[in-house]
Amino acid sequence: MVSSSSDRPFLAAMASLALMYLLLILLMLGADAWYGFTKVSGSQLLGIFQQENVQHSILLTLFTCTVTAILSVIVAVPTGYLLSRYKFPGKLFVDAILDMPIVLPPLVVGLSLLLLFNRFPSEGSSFEDLLNKIGIKVTFNVLGIILAQFAVACAFSVRTMRNTFDQISPRTEQVALTLGCNRAGAFFRVVIPEAWRGISTAGTLAWTRAMGEFGPILVFAGAIPRKTEVLSSTVYLEIATGSLETAVIVSLMMVTIAVVVLVAVRVWDRGSQGGLYHD
């Protein structure tokens, strides 16, 4: 595209605003890194990673985020598909409800889960009481972490999948129907492969969103060391006890994990979908 000199002020204004935000992100991460490199020695770093609660927190975070991402994709794919392809009464209302976890304050999500499981329909005969009778514990347990992460992360996955299916022409499915597929066959043989990039984005978004989740987890699952403490709660607990060094190192580790996951998924995604030849 040929640009004239009169376009420059417009492009410069656009680029300045974008750069300001980019700079803010980089400066925040830079401040963490600067503090970590100048205040934490090698032996301190080793000590932090040798702490049992930090090790447990890392493993628990990886486990719960992975389960949450898988559950989010399993729910988001059909939900996004139905919203994209079908008209039904109350669709606008359903659409708005599915966005609620995105706009609700995180603590409200945690409180709502706490009330749903422990006071509904009444204290003494709540969901939690019923589940406890069959040996399942949710509140202040690992299942509670997953549920708190899922309640928020899945909404982002649903939005992503809805947009993905909106961009796939229904014509390809119709062609598959004329070629002998039933609806399920057309969905799995044609739509899912076409939606693969969106599915991997929805999963990644859910994973990273789950790792960053804090408020609902704290309220619904607590931050019990070596039981329900995940990396986001470790940062909170370390700040609360004045151990800024550990909080910064754990934060940097979360940033690293998030970047590795995002880059790995993009590289894998490009490798598996981007070629002109073969499947």
Place this chain on the structure above:
Amino acid sequence: MIKVENLTVRAGGFQIEDVSFEIPSGSYGVLMGRTGSGKTTILEAICGLKQVVSGSIFVLGEDVTRKPAGARGIGFVPQDGSLFSTKTVRKHLAFGPSVHGWKSEDIETRVDELANDLGISHLLDRKPHGLSGGERQRVALGRALAVRPGVLCLDEPLSALDEDTHSELIALLKKVTKDHEVTALHITHSSREAEQVGDLLLRIEEGRVVPR
């Protein structure tokens, strides 16, 4: 043979009412009409992609009005080809036979046969991205013909092609439909294209299909 009797189809806000026409076996029928006249709606109803309010659709003498799209023995070529972006040309040609449970050696033979007929053998391992408009339509045509349908429905298949490719594809359509012994219903808004390709010309005017 394609026979439509007193067909009424609703599409969004408008309705095509009481449409009747017949395309004899082996003929190449062309249905013309202005944009928005309901040509595609009629084609979709014949293919089983649009619910029929009333009337009947016969394909090769059989009433298929209530049959699902895949059981009508109709090959469908959409306007833009609507190729599957993640599958190679080979997989496109093998798609229908594979859904119908053909043996792998039969599928291979059919894919090679179609690729030769349509001049796309050199594209078999390519994905749709980067194919020209003419190549895309050849692949869509091959995909539709793969399970040997008795009827072929084409929804403005040549509308996005340059003049040279347009002429090439017209010659190919005539040859392929004759060689594969299919009855065709081709939709277009161009009367020139209709005259070049069709041997039975129909026009949709104010919701009615009339001979041209």
